[in-house]
Amino acid sequence: MQVLEREWQTLMDELAAATSLSPLRVRAQAEIESIVGETFKAWPGLNGDGRVAAWAKLMTTATQSSQSMLPSCVSCGECCRVSSPTLHPDDLDLVREQKLPWNRLYTLRRGEAARSVSGAAPFVLDREQVKIRENSESHHCEFLTEEQCCSVHIDRPLQCRAQACWDPAQARELIGQPRLTREDIFGEVPALLEIIRAHEARCPFPKLHVACEKVATAQGDEQMAAAVNEVVEVVAFEEVFRTEAAQRLDIPDDVLDLIFGRSFVELVRLFGFRVDKGADGSRTLVPRDAK
Ligand code: SF4
Ligand code: SF4
Incomplete structure (x- = not known):
């Protein structure tokens, strides 16, 4: 067999x-x-x-x-394995009604890199996107089951309904269309909108990017020490901001990645670093894979 x-x-x-x-x-x-x-x-x-x-x-x-490929989806799961879908305004009701639960979503903020479902090279986002979470290793959509089925098939988002591997033009039509944003989702919750805007103003993703670039290009011990210190401070500030905001507004931990995007503690790894915390609360920047 x-x-x-x-x-x-x-x-x-x-x-x-x-x-x-x-x-x-x-x-x-x-x-x-x-x-x-x-x-x-x-x-x-x-x-x-x-x-x-x-x-x-x-x-x-x-x-x-x-x-004679059928012009229809046979639910093979292939496109769900490439990446997860990005949400569009059409998906708002699914999100508001938690048919796509908030703790299964996350935000990619402006300036972050995104991968296209078409497999094209990653690109830098000029506007935020809300996406379904992906498996951290395989990048498969989190709703793809071991049996290669979609666990939210009836309520799958617009991008999934537009997937048509026999006719890529259908999915291409969505490129350039408006994306769902946190302002759409939380527009009726002023306290959340306010904290999201404050986080964007004080902890924008490009701030982390610029700080990490300084480490990569620093020359001499003094420049290097200053650059490392800046990354540690930027990461620490963002961590404190989101922790305090979560406590103040009673935001569950598992929806923080939707409300604020991924933490700088997580994102700094994209630049090849990790911030370790000592028992005394001090933070140290080390290479991502350091023992
Ligand atoms: S659209 Fe996606 S899930 Fe459907 S048959 Fe094509 S590759 Fe498979
Ligand atoms: S939501 Fe369902 S159809 Fe869409 S990518 Fe995930 S598993 Fe596939």
Whole structure:
């Protein structure tokens, strides 16, 4: 059975290479054909001749399927594995009604780098985006289950509904469209809006970026010490700001990344650093992977 699985996957890889689609998509469509499931089930009981005949049928079925891709989503999960969706104003009700729960969302702020679902090179954001969280290692959308299903399928956001791997033009139409912002989501909660604006004014992402760049370009011990100190101060200030704001407004920890974006403690790692805290509360900047 392992051999059949391996050969089947190799066939999918070869067929996908002849299309612009992923092997996962090609496989998901081929497996809609009942003959595929039936053959896998019958395989252990087949003798040599039976297996040769069954494999020939599988190849014919898969080849025909790959040559006539359905203009519809077969829920293969491929686009959910590339990255998570960015939300649009159309998704506001889903967010307000917590069908997309706040603790599963986060904000990418202006100046941060973002990856495009098309797989194009990362780019710097000129406006904020609210996104569904991604698995920190695989970058898969957090709503993608182990069975490669969407756990919020009925309530999936606009970008997911527009995904059409057989016709990329549909998703491309969304590029440049307005994005959902924190002002949209929390517009009716003045205290939150006020603290978000204060955080943006005092802890903008470019402030961290500039400070880290100074460390990268510092020359001599004195310049280096000043640059390191600046990064530590910028990170510490942001940490204190969000902690105090969370306590004052009773904001749960797991929605802070939506309200304020990711913390500088986390983001400083993007620049190759880490800020360690000593038992006495002192902070030290070290290389991200230092032991
Ligand atoms: S749109 Fe995405 S999930 Fe649907 S079939 Fe295409 S790649 Fe798979
Ligand atoms: S919300 Fe659902 S459809 Fe959209 S990327 Fe995540 S798992 Fe895929």
